[in-house]
Amino acid sequence: MTVHIYNTLTRKKDPFTSIETGKVKMYVCGMTVYSDAHIGHARTYVAFDVIRRYFEYKGYTVFYVQNITDVDDKIIAAAHKQGVDPLVYSQRFTDRCLTDLDTLGVQRADLYPKASEAIPEMIQMIEQIIQNGYGYVADGDVYFSVESFSDYGKLSGQNIAEMKKGARIEPGEQKRNPLDFALWKKAKPGEPVWSSPWGPGRPGWHIECSAMSCSILGPTFDIHGGGMDLQFPHHENEVAQAEAATGQQFARCWMHIGLLTINGEKMSKSIGNIINIKDLLQSWDAEVLRMFFAQAHYRSPPDFSEKALADVEKGRERLYRVKERLQEHAKAISPQNPSLAMLQETEKKYLTTIKEFQEEFEAAMDDDFNTPKAFASLFEFVNKSNRFFEQHPTPNPELCRHALGVYLKIGLVLTVFQPQTHTPLKKESEVTSVLQELLRSYGTIIDSPTMDALLQALLEARQDARKKKDYKTADDIRKKLESLGFEIQDTAHGSVWRKK
């Protein structure tokens, strides 16, 4: 099946065909680097990460470009406040912001072009725009003439006449039309400056994306995306600039990510409810956050709350339990039944379940990356697997290896089952020493105190207590282990522990 994507340009789900067979070229508007990355950024980049992963799952080679805006009013203002050179300041935050996303476990884009390093490309594009009759110079500034570009408004569904009503010209600007926007801004004292055919100055905000995407991906490429808030004016202006300059269609498909709210409110500086990724990862696992975002449909605005994260975290537990059970069974050696060809009836049914799971997942994702539905198929597989284990306590290992393979592959597309990207709250050595202390209090000392060995010994101590019907002690050990983050389960085959 082909992927269908809701295209902002056409306002419907279009079947996706890439320009170059087997290759997806996508450009996503990146961060303006003047403070740490926040969970709004996380929402958008996790969404595109999943989209990218699914394309790769489908066998595409994805070339993912995400720009860094390092020349901008806010950066300049923030840098001046601290008495730092704006470009030095933005360099510092470029690293910090990308590291924040790394910590979250978002896969890196292939390229992070910076505005400050693409000035020649921008100047060239502006010249082309002027030459084609869509831009004009006014006293060192260069503006894009909105009225001369007949397609203006096609992305955001706006029309110029309506927009003109509310628009204002800022004092000092020499626009012919209030909707015209700056391609190049005349130099002001204290701001980063580059020389240009129109005198010293710096680029306007919108031109960097048009220039960098066209120079890296070509005048026409597959997908351009960003947060919903960028649809107008940023993306509208990008289309106008690029198409005015090249005369060719710009991005073929536009994708916009629904903006995050926090406890029902818009996240903004004025409300003061901005949450940084760094801060949240102090108390929440990166995977829980990723899953929270991945579970929301990319075009809907998810509402962030501690309760929502807690719900996700519990659901994740069930995902992991099945993963662990499959791993256990996959490990088993069974010389009698080594191949899939010798399955029993219930096992054959489970084989069908695996196949259906995969088909449902793909159908969901092919339909405009419907991740809520994809997660539903994942959880359905969890339920069916549990039911299968119930009926079939010692399943064919080969079958389980197959199931595990599919399960992990799909999970990974949804950003689950990814190796931990940041240090867990309690370091293992700390936990080990606490366990050792605990074991000693029950009168046992072991030679090689690894965490596993200590836990095993504690479980044995607990087992002894249970045999003697000393449930007080048994419950005590369990409680203490639970407070250290271990879950203890008494099963028919004895007690087992797992990390929560």
Add this chain to the structure above:
RNA sequence: GGGCGGGUAACAAAGUGGCUAUGUGGCGGACUGCAGAUCCGCCUACGAGGGUUCAAAUCCCUCCCCGCCCUCCA
């Protein structure tokens, strides 16, 4: 005012003409020393009112709410 999206069970969130979505939570049962996990069963769903249809949460009409963008924003 212009543009766009939405109102689904206790909460979150898919679906969009007939078939249990899913997750969390709650209740009851099985299992268990207890707990946990797991399984089984249950928990007044589709904003309101009309209409089309054998059949509507899903299509049409009217109405009522809510959010976002139009200024920098992922």
